[in-house]
Amino acid sequence: MADAEPRVRSGQIVALRLFDLAYEIDLKRAEQLWASRAQGASARSRLAGTPAKAVSFGVPPLALDLGPVPLEIGGAGRSLAASVRLYDFGIAAFALRLPVAELPWAEYEGLVNATDLAIGPHVAAPVWDGLLDRLRHLLGEALDRPTAAPLQEDYLLAVVDAFDTPLTAEDLLARADLVPLLSGETRPLAEGARRELLRQRFSYHPDDLVVITWDRAFIYEPQRETDVADVLEIANAQLLEMRTYDEMLDEELPRMRDLVEAARRRTNLLASRRYARLARRLHTLVAEVSELTERVDNALQVTEDVYLARVYAAAMELFRVPNVNAAVDRKLAIIRETYAALHSEAAGGRAELLEAAILLLIAVEILLSLVRH
Numbered sequence: 001m002a003d004a005e006p007r008v009r010s011g012q013i014v015a016l017r018l019f020d021l022a023y024e025i026d027l028k029r030a031e032q033l034w035a036s037r038a039q040g041a042s043a044r045s046r047l048a049g050t051p052a053k054a055v056s057f058g059v060p061p062l063a064l065d066l067g068p069v070p071l072e073i074g075g076a077g078r079s080l081a082a083s084v085r086l087y088d089f090g091i092a093a094f095a096l097r098l099p100v101a102e103l104p105w106a107e108y109e110g111l112v113n114a115t116d117l118a119i120g121p122h123v124a125a126p127v128w129d130g131l132l133d134r135l136r137h138l139l140g141e142a143l144d145r146p147t148a149a150p151l152q153e154d155y156l157l158a159v160v161d162a163f164d165t166p167l168t169a170e171d172l173l174a175r176a177d178l179v180p181l182l183s184g185e186t187r188p189l190a191e192g193a194r195r196e197l198l199r200q201r202f203s204y205h206p207d208d209l210v211v212i213t214w215d216r217a218f219i220y221e222p223q224r225e226t227d228v229a230d231v232l233e234i235a236n237a238q239l240l241e242m243r244t245y246d247e248m249l250d251e252e253l254p255r256m257r258d259l260v261e262a263a264r265r266r267t268n269l270l271a272s273r274r275y276a277r278l279a280r281r282l283h284t285l286v287a288e289v290s291e292l293t294e295r296v297d298n299a300l301q302v303t304e305d306v307y308l309a310r311v312y313a314a315a316m317e318l319f320r321v322p323n324v325n326a327a328v329d330r331k332l333a334i335i336r337e338t339y340a341a342l343h344s345e346a347a348g349g350r351a352e353l354l355e356a357a358i359l360l361l362i363a364v365e366i367l368l369s370l371v372r373h
Contacts, residue, residue, distance in 0.1 A: 004175050005104065005105040005106065005175055005176055006105050006163040006164060006165070006167060006172065006175050006176055007102070007103065007104050007105065007163060007164040008100060008101075008102070008103045008104075008105065008108045008160055008162075008163060008164075009101065009102060009161075009162040009163055009164055010099075010100070010101050010160075010161045010162050011099075011100050011101075011108070011158075011159050011160040011161050011162075012097050012098060012099050012100060012159045012161075013097070013098045013100060013111065013112055013115045013156070013157070013158055013159070014095055014096070014097050014098075014156070014157040014159060014229065015095070015096045015098075015115060015116075015119045015120055015154075015155075015156055015157075016093060016094065016095050016153075016154065016155040016156070016157070016233060016236065017093075017094050017119075017128045017152060017153075017154050018091055018092065018093045018094070018152065018153040018154075018155075018233075018236055018237055018240050019091070019092045019094070019132060019147075019150040019151075019152055019240075020090055020091060020147055020150040020151045020152075020240055020241065020243075020244045021086075021090055021091065021092040021132075021135075021136075021143060021146065021147060021150055022090045022143035022144055022145055022146045022147055023090055023144050023145035023147075023292075024088065024089065024090050024143075024144040024145070024292075025086050025087065025088055025089075025090055025092075025139075025142055025143060025144070026088075026142045026143075026144065027059065027061070027062045027086060027088050027142075029141065029142040030062055030086055030139045030142035031062055033138060033139050033141060033142055034064055034138065034139065037138050042062060042063065042064050042065070043062075043063050058088075058295055059087075059088040059295075061085045061086055061087045061088070061093075062085065062086040063083060063084075063085045063086075064083060064084050064085075064086070064135075065081075065082075065083050066082035066083055066084060066094075066131060066134070067081075067082060068080065068081060068082070069081075069082045069096060069127060069131075071096075071118065071119065071127060072118070073098065073111070073114050073115050073118045073119075074110070074111060074114035074115075074118075078098060080096040080097055080098050081096070081097045081099075082094070082095070082096055082097075082131060083095050083097070084131070084135060085233065086139075087237050087241075088295070089241055089292055089295050089296050090144075090147075090241065090244075091237040091240055091241055092132070092135060093233050093236070093237055094128065094131050094132070095233075096119060096127070098111075098115060105175075105176050108158075108160075108181075109180055109181045112156070112158045112181050113180075113181070113184050115156070116156055116184055116216075120154065120156045121154035121155065121156060121215045121216075123154075151240060151243055151244050151247065152240070153236045153237075153239060153240040153243075154215065155215060155216070155217070155232065155233070155236050156215065156216045156217075157216070157217050157219060157229055157232070158181055158216065158217070158218045158219070159218075159219045159220075159221065159229065160218075160219070160220045160221075161221065161222060161224050162222060166207060166222070167207065167220075168206045168207050169203045169206065169207065169208065169209040169220070170206075172209055172220060173198075173209075178198065178211055178218055179194050179197055179198070181216075181218060182197050182198075182211060182213050182216050182217075182218060183197055183213075183216075184216070197213055198211060200212040200213070200314050200318060202307065202310060202311055202314070204307040207220075207222055208220055208221050208222065208223070210228050210311060212232070212311070212314060212315055212318055213318070214318060214319070217229075217232055227308060228308070228311055231308060231311055231312045231315065232311075232315055234312075235312065235315040235316050235319055235321065236319065238296050238297075238316070238321055239319045239320075239321050239324065241292070241296045242293070242296060242321060242324040242325055242328060243324055245289055245292070245293060245328050246324055246327050246328050246331070248289075249289070249328060249331040249332070249335070250331070252285065252335070253331060253334065253335070256282065256335065256338060282335050282338060285335060286332055286335050286336055289328070289332060290332065293325070293328060297325075
């Protein structure tokens with residue numbers, strides 16, 4: 001019933017856009033540059049509501065405050081708080097936060113969808129390009145091998161801190177329809193689609209609720225902890241970085257085949273040297289990608305917090321990070337096999353060259369012996 005819908009007392013809508021900014025970011029250098037060139041606050045991130053021993057960052061990301069950003073959302077001018085979190089493996093995760101207060105559920109749902117249309121997933125909003133250009137200008141010296149046309153990922157978080165009356169998760173699901181908010185659809189969905197959309201939902205206390213989908217999540221957290229939102233951001237960062245490696249290897253494999261074929265067509269005595277150079281290049285590529293994928297995998301290790309571990313594992317599965325990981329591993333395996341074959345051919349070529357040299361020396365020795373006699 002419409003009159004039974006809750007009223008959102010306080011909360012926020014958070015639009016995330018992540019960019020694969022560089023091969024690597026020197027976070028210490030970035031922090032120094034930010035302190036000398038910018039006015040916003042900076043901090044090394046950790047999960048606010050989770051004990052340090054329950055989670056472990058490989059390298060804690062650097063959080064920077066970018067200040068307020070004026071935008072038009074739903075036909076009204078609004079001020080959003082902008083921030084960015086930098087990960088050492090090259091990802092910049094921008095966030096625009098729109099605070100909300102004293103809104104009926106229907107208006108809150110409408111504002112979430114309006115935010116999605118203005119700056120959400122798959123929208124080429126100029127505000128993101130402006131934030132990205134500003135960050136590059138300020139912190140360019142901290143970027144190792146900057147990306148000219150970075151890949152992107154998007155995510156939208158609808159966060160409620162408090163309703164007009166305290167609600168349990170069951171009360172909330174009974175009184176508010178989360179499906180239009182999570183799907184962005186105005187038309188009713190089939191029952192099977194509704195069940196699938198609400199399948200990944202979690203509660204730790206009776207009065208909190210998290211529902212995760214592919215490109216949106218709803219978070220009801222009366223304690224105002226941000227751990228779940230942070231974990232969803234990290235999962236998106238890992239997805240984006242693995243997508244980057246996957247596309248890089250997609251481009252490298254045809255190039256690798258062409259180089260191998262070109263080397264094999266040349267049958268002169270220096271072919272083995274070309275094999276060796278190409279093998280070294282492939283070995284370097286495998287080593288770099290393997291090192292960075294390990295750092296991405298270790299970006300966050302959830303140990304003792306079972307609830308957060310479940311949310312994190314569900315997000316990684318929902319975002320299909322293991323599938324992209326497996327694709328990267330398969331392509332690395334192909335390159336490793338090619339490297340081994342080239343290394344073997346190079347070694348064989350050197351052995352043949354040595355045998356030819358030995359035979360030539362024997363022939364010269366025989367010839368000189370005949371001349372002397």
